[in-house]
Amino acid sequence: MARSVLYMWMSLDGYIAGPDDDVGQALGRGGNRLHASLGYDGTDETVGVRPPGPSGEVFDELMATKAVLVGRRTFDHAGGYEGDHHDGVPIFVPTRGEPPAPASELVTYVTDGIESAMRQAKAAAGDGDVLVHGAEFTQELLRAGLLDEIELGLAHVLLGGGRRLFGELAAQVELELTRLLEGPDVTYMRFRVKR
Amino acid sequence: MARSVLYMWMSLDGYIAGPDDDVGQALGRGGNRLHASLGYDGTDETVGVRPPGPSGEVFDELMATKAVLVGRRTFDHAGGYEGDHHDGVPIFVPTRGEPPAPASELVTYVTDGIESAMRQAKAAAGDGDVLVHGAEFTQELLRAGLLDEIELGLAHVLLGGGRRLFGELAAQVELELTRLLEGPDVTYMRFRVKR
Numbered sequence: 001m002a003r004s005v006l007y008m009w010m011s012l013d014g015y016i017a018g019p020d021d022d023v024g025q026a027l028g029r030g031g032n033r034l035h036a037s038l039g040y041d042g043t044d045e046t047v048g049v050r051p052p053g054p055s056g057e058v059f060d061e062l063m064a065t066k067a068v069l070v071g072r073r074t075f076d077h078a079g080g081y082e083g084d085h086h087d088g089v090p091i092f093v094p095t096r097g098e099p100p101a102p103a104s105e106l107v108t109y110v111t112d113g114i115e116s117a118m119r120q121a122k123a124a125a126g127d128g129d130v131l132v133h134g135a136e137f138t139q140e141l142l143r144a145g146l147l148d149e150i151e152l153g154l155a156h157v158l159l160g161g162g163r164r165l166f167g168e169l170a171a172q173v174e175l176e177l178t179r180l181l182e183g184p185d186v187t188y189m190r191f192r193v194k195r
Numbered sequence: 196m197a198r199s200v201l202y203m204w205m206s207l208d209g210y211i212a213g214p215d216d217d218v219g220q221a222l223g224r225g226g227n228r229l230h231a232s233l234g235y236d237g238t239d240e241t242v243g244v245r246p247p248g249p250s251g252e253v254f255d256e257l258m259a260t261k262a263v264l265v266g267r268r269t270f271d272h273a274g275g276y277e278g279d280h281h282d283g284v285p286i287f288v289p290t291r292g293e294p295p296a297p298a299s300e301l302v303t304y305v306t307d308g309i310e311s312a313m314r315q316a317k318a319a320a321g322d323g324d325v326l327v328h329g330a331e332f333t334q335e336l337l338r339a340g341l342l343d344e345i346e347l348g349l350a351h352v353l354l355g356g357g358r359r360l361f362g363e364l365a366a367q368v369e370l371e372l373t374r375l376l377e378g379p380d381v382t383y384m385r386f387r388v389k390r
Binding site for chain 1: 377
């Protein structure tokens with residue numbers, strides 16, 4: 001059975017992007033430092049290159065996921081991944097109202113709710129995992145009890161402002177740490193969300 | 196030379212107290228879970244008892260500090276530690292306006308700014324460290340470049356709301372991880388604040 005796993009890089013003070021994140025500056029001001037541990041400098045040349053150390057291990061796991069479930073906002077900000085997030089796996093995007101035309105045959109807009117979207121993504125992933133992405137979307141999934149695991153890349157930096165990952169949740173959430181990986185600039189914490 | 200070290204327990208989503216923290220409920224609603232890893236249940240019987248595991252190690256270091264520098268709000272919420280935080284070490288409380296009468300001869304209200312307060316606390320600590328406490332106060336110290344280290348007890352829980360440790364800072368802060376301790380309910384991250 002596929003698990004849904006959020007992969008996210010966050011500053012110690014809870015931000016996944018610096019201030020003024022937008023299309024073309026998806027990580028906001030200063031937010032590139034969140035991904036610096038991955039060797040990404042924001043240029044196309046570095047994206048998708050396997051980083052060394054524990055970041056490489058997490059990178060491999062992320063790349064081994066068999067479906068993507070992403071919030072609409074994040075999807076749009078990322079230019080719809082130009083229709084292919086990684087390795088041609090299917091991408092599911094929960095959407096309110098009339099969906100646009102999909103950017104590729106890999107993209108499915110889901111209009112009947114996040115539960116349905118998760119069901120479809122897990123079915124598509126088969127024995128692989130579902131890669132979850134998007135901050136507000138993560139909060140929705142947590143509220144609905146639909147997120148199974150969190151792989152948090154905790155960057156050793158305080159951004160001071162920007163877009164927060166968890167925001168104000170309606171409920172308290174219990175987590176079980178299942179793995180801790182130490183890197184020089186980032187600590188990876190893997191959690192199982194307790195029900 | 197004494198170092199100033201913040202000792203703080205924080206949820207993964209950045210809260211050091213649940214909603215509605217106040218005198219008599221210093222950790223807010225649900226906030227007791229932040230200290231659960233220490234074996235504290237909020238009653239007087241458990242406070243000050245050395246917990247097992249990595250929490251015990253951090254507890255020992257905290258108790259070995261030779262002076263306390265605490266924000267006025269936190270100090271008042273904690274009932275002024277009844278005049279003695281631990282082992283009779285001196286307590287410095289930066290204060291605006293006319294200071295109240297100190298609760299004991301260990302307490303010094305400092306009225307000429309946080310730089311002066313830090314200087315006095317470090318002088319009093321001698322070859323020991325200065326224990327820093329208080330969230331808004333920590334933000335002040337970070338802005339002023341007066342905080343040397345952070346010992347963060349990252350509780351494996353999302354509180355969903357409450358009082359945030361770092362809030363909105365004016366500047367980005369770089370941190371160097373110097374130690375990582377893994378406990379079942381809390382991960383301890385020790386950082387040096389880079390200048």
